[in-house]
Amino acid sequence: MTARVTIEMTGIFAPGFRVAPYWWDAAEPAEREGGLPAETPIAIVGGGYAGLSAALTLRRLGHDVTVLDADRIGWGASSRNGGMVSGGIKAASGELEKQMGKEQAKAVVGAAAASFPFIEELIAREGIDCDYVRCGRFVPAWTPGHYRALEHKVDSIAENTGLPAWMLPRARQREELGSDHYYGGLAADATGSLHPGKYARGLTEAAVRAGAALVQRVRVQGIDRSGSGFVLRTDKGQMRAGAVLVATNGYSRAPGGGGALPWLARRLVPVASYIIATEPLGRERVKKLFPNARMIADTKRVLNYFRPSPDGERVLWGGRASFAPVGTEAGKAAPVLHKAMTGVFPELRGVKITHAWTGNVAFTLDGLPHIGEQGGIHYAAGCQGSGVAMASWLGHQAGLKIAGAANAPFALDGRHFPTLPFYDGRPWFLPLVGEWLRLRDRIDRAAA
Ligand SMILES: Cc1cc2nc3c(=O)[nH]c(=O)nc-3n(C[C@H](O)[C@H](O)[C@H](O)COP(=O)(O)OP(=O)(O)OC[C@H]3O[C@@H](n4cnc5c(N)ncnc54)[C@H](O)[C@@H]3O)c2cc1C
Numbered sequence: 416m417t418a419r420v421t422i423e424m425t426g427i428f429a430p431g432f433r434v435a436p437y438w439w440d441a442a443e444p445a446e447r448e449g450g451l452p453a454e455t456p457i458a459i460v461g462g463g464y465a466g467l468s469a470a471l472t473l474r475r476l477g478h479d480v481t482v483l484d485a486d487r488i489g490w491g492a493s494s495r496n497g498g499m500v501s502g503g504i505k506a507a508s509g510e511l512e513k514q515m516g517k518e519q520a521k522a523v524v525g526a527a528a529a530s531f532p533f534i535e536e537l538i539a540r541e542g543i544d545c546d547y548v549r550c551g552r553f554v555p556a557w558t559p560g561h562y563r564a565l566e567h568k569v570d571s572i573a574e575n576t577g578l579p580a581w582m583l584p585r586a587r588q589r590e591e592l593g594s595d596h597y598y599g600g601l602a603a604d605a606t607g608s609l610h611p612g613k614y615a616r617g618l619t620e621a622a623v624r625a626g627a628a629l630v631q632r633v634r635v636q637g638i639d640r641s642g643s644g645f646v647l648r649t650d651k652g653q654m655r656a657g658a659v660l661v662a663t664n665g666y667s668r669a670p671g672g673g674g675a676l677p678w679l680a681r682r683l684v685p686v687a688s689y690i691i692a693t694e695p696l697g698r699e700r701v702k703k704l705f706p707n708a709r710m711i712a713d714t715k716r717v718l719n720y721f722r723p724s725p726d727g728e729r730v731l732w733g734g735r736a737s738f739a740p741v742g743t744e745a746g747k748a749a750p751v752l753h754k755a756m757t758g759v760f761p762e763l764r765g766v767k768i769t770h771a772w773t774g775n776v777a778f779t780l781d782g783l784p785h786i787g788e789q790g791g792i793h794y795a796a797g798c799q800g801s802g803v804a805m806a807s808w809l810g811h812q813a814g815l816k817i818a819g820a821a822n823a824p825f826a827l828d829g830r831h832f833p834t835l836p837f838y839d840g841r842p843w844f845l846p847l848v849g850e851w852l853r854l855r856d857r858i859d860r861a862a863a
Pocket of ligand 1: 466
């Protein structure tokens, strides 16, 4: 009701506006038949990119798997994200070197960068029709200081990805972005774009073709050791499994507390990310804003990320519109995103929104994605909001490990996985941290 009042007052919503992912118009996660089996050799909890990619890898290696999801398969972040495909990790190489030494840092950066060629190969090999294009990205600088920081990174980005990366000063910014809002930026070729709903659906179909069993609407409430295997307690009864992978990422803590693996939830900080889609604007108009159709994510601490829709007709605009507890009504966040969008593209002021939605990403306290084992239970999680390639890659690596088929060490496997004292997976501190980050963004800009 409150959301409806906001909608009518702001006048930014198109007739038929929906609080649902734009992606679901073309590829909403499907309903599927089938109940919980009594047992399975390998159970995978979470039917997102990580769980599905692990299932596909395990099936290709001849192992029987059952993927369970508390909602529909693909319902989580995997059918809601921005569809920006890049490898790499948020933590800077220099910081990693200080933490773990040069050699380990190099191994971690290399293990993460490998996610990009992996997903490109996976999409091509499985013939997944998901509008994938290697379009590259542009990272516009919020301040001159951010531009200088990007200059320090540009060579290592080119080196780690093996693809060109270059700086574009403010005077040439319009070659990449139809806006004067930023102070130049960094362009890099090692980024693609896809339709996340279609990718989730295609990965699901690939896993089914390979012989994976997928069971929807089963919430795992706990996992107990039993003999040489495990018993999964669910809201639909019990299931025995020889091995278990938990791939629940930003949804690891159940709404009322607990979850499949509370140990994992205590190491992940779920953060809601929000996106809006504009009404169709016409390709010419969108092309003026995104001349080379690159993916854009700016350097703000509370970042904006935006892109053209795959058909080139709309603008999709994302950000952390709210740091309130995850699951906040996306309709309420939409005016915040609309304002940010028109700050960068003032010509979109009269443009209306057709969709607004939210989903959870998972941050870790060390800024790294992780796979590993806890009490014999495997996990793969923590993509820091950049998980299209990474979650697919972590799932694949976890699958190889479970099958005993990994023929080289994986640097993101089995690393120390930090938590905070008394933290139970409920990020009560986010509103405070969020406001602090916003304030720092404002101060940086005022000083620019
Ligand atoms: C709005 C938004 C924008 C994003 N934009 C980008 C982007 O542009 N580029 C990028 O690289 N990344 C982006 N991401 C991040 C990316 O989507 C995720 O990192 C990735 O999809 C995570 O995949 P996953 O399989 O680990 O988790 P998810 O896809 O979230 O799947 C986890 C699944 O686990 C299920 N589950 C949880 N608990 C249980 C339980 N107890 N029992 C059974 N099932 C359970 C959930 O129902 C859910 O379906 C974005 C995320 C969001 C939300």
